[in-house]
Amino acid sequence: MEAVQVIEAVGTPEKGVPTPAADRSTGSARSVGARRPRRRATRAWLTAAAFLAPALLTILLIRIIPFLGAVVSTLHVRDGVGLLAEERFAGLQNYVDLLSDPLFQATLGRTLLFNVIINPLQIALALAIAVLLTRRVPARGLWRMAVFIPCTIPLVGSSIAWGVALRADGPINGILEFLGLPAQPFLSSPSQALASIMLVASWVGIGYWMIFLVAGINDIPDELYEAAALDGAGGWRSFWSVTLPMLRRPLLFVLVADTVANFVLFVPMQMLTEGGPQNSTTMLMFDAYRRTYTYSQPNQGATATVILTVIMLIIVFVQFRLLKEDRG
Incomplete structure (x- = not known):
């Protein structure tokens, strides 16, 4: 037991x-x-x-x-002329040759100047049109479509149309002469050719960037505008205190994307001016193309392309830094 x-x-x-x-x-x-x-x-x-x-x-x-x-x-150079010539390793010689070339330096400076002018111009006009076409205006949808239509036309077709319009005997000079003004050498003058290229690029780009800004404005809550109105803010004050701060990120995206697009702009230069007159419209992208296929210098063309890419990567890096600060 x-x-x-x-x-x-x-x-x-x-x-x-x-x-x-x-x-x-x-x-x-x-x-x-x-x-x-x-x-x-x-x-x-x-x-x-x-x-x-x-x-x-x-x-x-x-x-x-x-x-x-x-x-x-x-990192290579060719011993001879032509795409089939033998290559040998040369280190950074192509970069040294390009960056010490006065013509390339002028091209680099021209490309930066082109972007410094055209990017704020395009974005300011796109923002102004976006703000206007988000207000209660008659036929608002029709106006949006009219501004966006140039984006649906291939850039080659747009360049051809503008090439005809800006000729010495074209319709724009015809209008100027009708108004008693002298005809202008839009595409044949070193002082006017670059501005003419800006006109062609902006005609296409403004409508495209407007779409992004219209979407950003439509995402802003109406309550913010109502609160601003209760505080006595008018239209201009509401734009600076409500619209612009709330559009910070869409504007940053549009700024960087527009800069990259204009850095690689190529078709108008090739079709309208071929980089001239007197290299006044030669940009980095066109310079890389011409060195590769016209001058049979593919190594230097690749070097110009890499320099262009590095510049664009720096811009993208700045974008991410700004977006990071925005999340703060």
Whole structure:
């Protein structure tokens, strides 16, 4: 009897105290429960990778690999003329030659000046039109469509149309002569050709950037304008105190995207002026093209392209810095 009591006292587990078998079953259940979220996460990553793979592969083949090839090309020079001439390693010689070339220095300065002028001009006009066309004006949708239509025309077609309009015997000079003003050498004068290119680029770009700014203005809550009106703010004060602060991020995006687009602007220069007259419309992108295909200097053309890309990457870096400060 005493032995039975000792066995019961020693061998019978207390209530709430798990046995080894229970420990094993509980541990296995926990491990299975822990594996399930990991499996779901793995499936989610695999699904995302499957959807992203075509885009990433396209970026790799079309953007990254050609750019790396261009970088390698900048480190070589050709012993001879022509695309089939033998290459030899030259280090940074192409960069030294280009950056010490007065013509390239002038091209670089001209490209920066072009962007300093055209970017604020395009964005200011796009913002003014966006603000106007988000107000209650008659046929607002029709006006938006009219401003956006130039964006739907290929840049080649727009350049051809403007080339005809800006000719010495074109319709714009005809209007000037009708008004008693002298005809202007828009595309044949070194002092006017760059401004004419700005006109063509702005005719296309303003409507495009307007769409982004219209979307940004429409996202601003009406309550902010109502509160500003209750405080006695007029239209101009509401624009500075409500519209501009709330458009900070869309404006930053438009600024950087517009800058990048104008840095790589190529078609108007090629079709209307071929970089002239007297290189007055030669930009970095056109200079890289001309060095590669006209002068048969692909290494220097690649070097100009890399310099252009570095400048654009710096601008994108500034954009991310500004956006980071905006999240603050």
